[in-house]
Amino acid sequence: MNINQSVDLDFDREHIWHPYTSMIDPLPVYPVTHTDKNRIFLETGESLIDGMASWWSALHGYNHPKLVKAMTEQVTTMSHVMFGGITHGPAVNLCKKLVELTPAPLQKVFLADSGSVSVEVAIKMALQFWLSQGHSSKTKLMTAKKGYHGDTFAAMSVCDPVNSMHSMYQGFLPEHIFVEAPTSGFDQELKESELDALESAFKTHHNELAAFIIEPIVQNAGGMNFYSADYLKALRELCEKYNVLLILDEIATGFGRTGKMFACEHAQISPDILCVGKALTGGCMTLSATLTTEKVALGISQGEAKVLMHGPTFMGNPLACATALASLELLEETDWHSNVHRINQAMSRLHRCAELDVVKQVRTLGAIGVVELKEVVDVAKIQKFFIQKGLWIRPFGKLIYIMPPYITSNEDIEELSDGIYQAIEQNAY
Template sequence: MDTSTLLALDSAHVWHPYGPMPGTVEPLVVESARGMRLTLADGRELIDGMSSWWAAIHGYGHPALDAALREQADKMSHVMFGGLTHEPAVRLASTLAEITPDGLEHVFLCDSGSVSVEVAIKMCLQFWRSLGRDGKRKLLTWRGGYHGDTFHPMSVCDPEGGMHSLWRGVLPEQLFVPAPPSGFDRPAEPEYVRTLTEAIERHAGELAAVIVEPVVQGAGGMRFHNPAYLRLLREVCDANDVLLVFDEIATGFGRSGELFAAEHAGVTPDVLCLGKALTGGYMTMAAALCTPRVADGISRGELPVLA
């Protein structure tokens, strides 16, 4: 297909994310990708500094990943997980349980980072409902955060400004506190510690969980914070019977200097969201991991399955 025809069809039919329909900016046409470089239809080469929205952690066309993809496709491309299982999924889940922070033993596989956050929220809400504490329905998070663009994840994205303000009054109303002061090595500020602690204590009776991006708020401006705030969250959540969720969809698998950003603080969340680098950008897949406490709580409910 020649480039002009391709662009005309793109304009007529392809609705690009975060853009109008039809688009107002002509997209670059990519013909191939290798390593960190994209080759365009006009022959130019570009460095993909975005790593395909942080997913292509090993680059494009990695020989080992290409070979694994072909080998698996020759055996089985896909089979439903209802009542069935298979070795690649079992090996992946057991490996994730082994390499993630201690205590995250149960893995729910899903199809995108946003869905991973959806699953995490459902886990937390269903956990409390199963224990007869249905009033714990709210989530608390930091301003400036980003957790995805499906329904419930949008509710824990900052509603002030940006595209999510469109959904004010439609989405569930969650609780927001200021993001931590910027600076990985900046000492924890006592005033902010009090603000965060008091917010959780004040709303503990209605809080199902706190959800944050640990160490760095990615889409919110690459804002790094002291890992001490993560330890504080763990302590305050434990003291007030609130679950803690870490969204490591962007930071997982070495992006922050540790394999997982939670390791900078030495804490384990109750639920961990993974995606993006999980597949190196080769396919869409994500995961929500939880502790035995969360899984056991859900299993005690009237409907003892993850609904």
């Protein structure tokens, strides 16, 4: 098979599902031939500045020599082996690094194969912990509206019940408890009314709550909602007061994206259970992890089952673990913090979009830039415009946003920002 042959777009359209796309009237797709650094190259000849970091995962850009070397060396010795009854260096060394990087007292690591699955595992951990302690009534989760935690069933059940992509599954999903989404902005103090409402929900439901789950500081695919660190601090305190576990979903926010290694560091707190994924391997392989405390891990092991009831076929995949370890080492070796700060400064150019009538709000944090419109974006129309400008940006809903690789230059950030302004100004959305 010639891997460089032209993509059969007719076959793609007739037979292949793409994410959140109709089979009757699918969105256009653009054949990619290769990638390099922060560029995506199309079969039709265009070179595109990547504003998405492949859905926020390719922190170091594409084809970084350190990651390519790690994958190449690992695949020649052991690409995969079952994790049941077997261990290996890539998994052990990766877990050592994760325990070192994540906030104390997280020290027990479960390796999974996608972000959604890491959330499933986190929910299982919380439920099994309380069952193991004899609290059979603590079977519900509480979460905030505007959240998004993945596409598998338990993960869908804690996504926004109305405005998420999963509202049609209501009635099939487990029913959990939702509070209003955080409204105090990132740089604001927590409103007293918001704290009162949170505590009221805990008072009412704590006897049935296994855990509260939320994306720290930035609710991502549920609406790119940036919220106050005080909200997280209050959540940590309420969970302790009312004997509820705190699950933080750092799948999108982890590894520097918000300006801290983990977003919960903005509030100087640590969860009972932490989910990571996406950028874990630098966007090269699928891998995730769920970390928890000794208290939770040993509590589960003291129960009737004695074990955590989960074990994916590709758990601890050596190829993915070796790549993830190389990515985390690269993150430490490069000045990621300065790069994220630099990108944030360059993204200030986005704020001029606020002068356009159809723009509701512009917000930036770390290496995240969001322009929220007053109306829904036509994805096919605006992507065609961006490609003509040499840009890869994929909006959703009313949001046009960028989360580029950390290697992206100031000049490229300016081009991305200007392209968004022009698309809105020229009604190309």
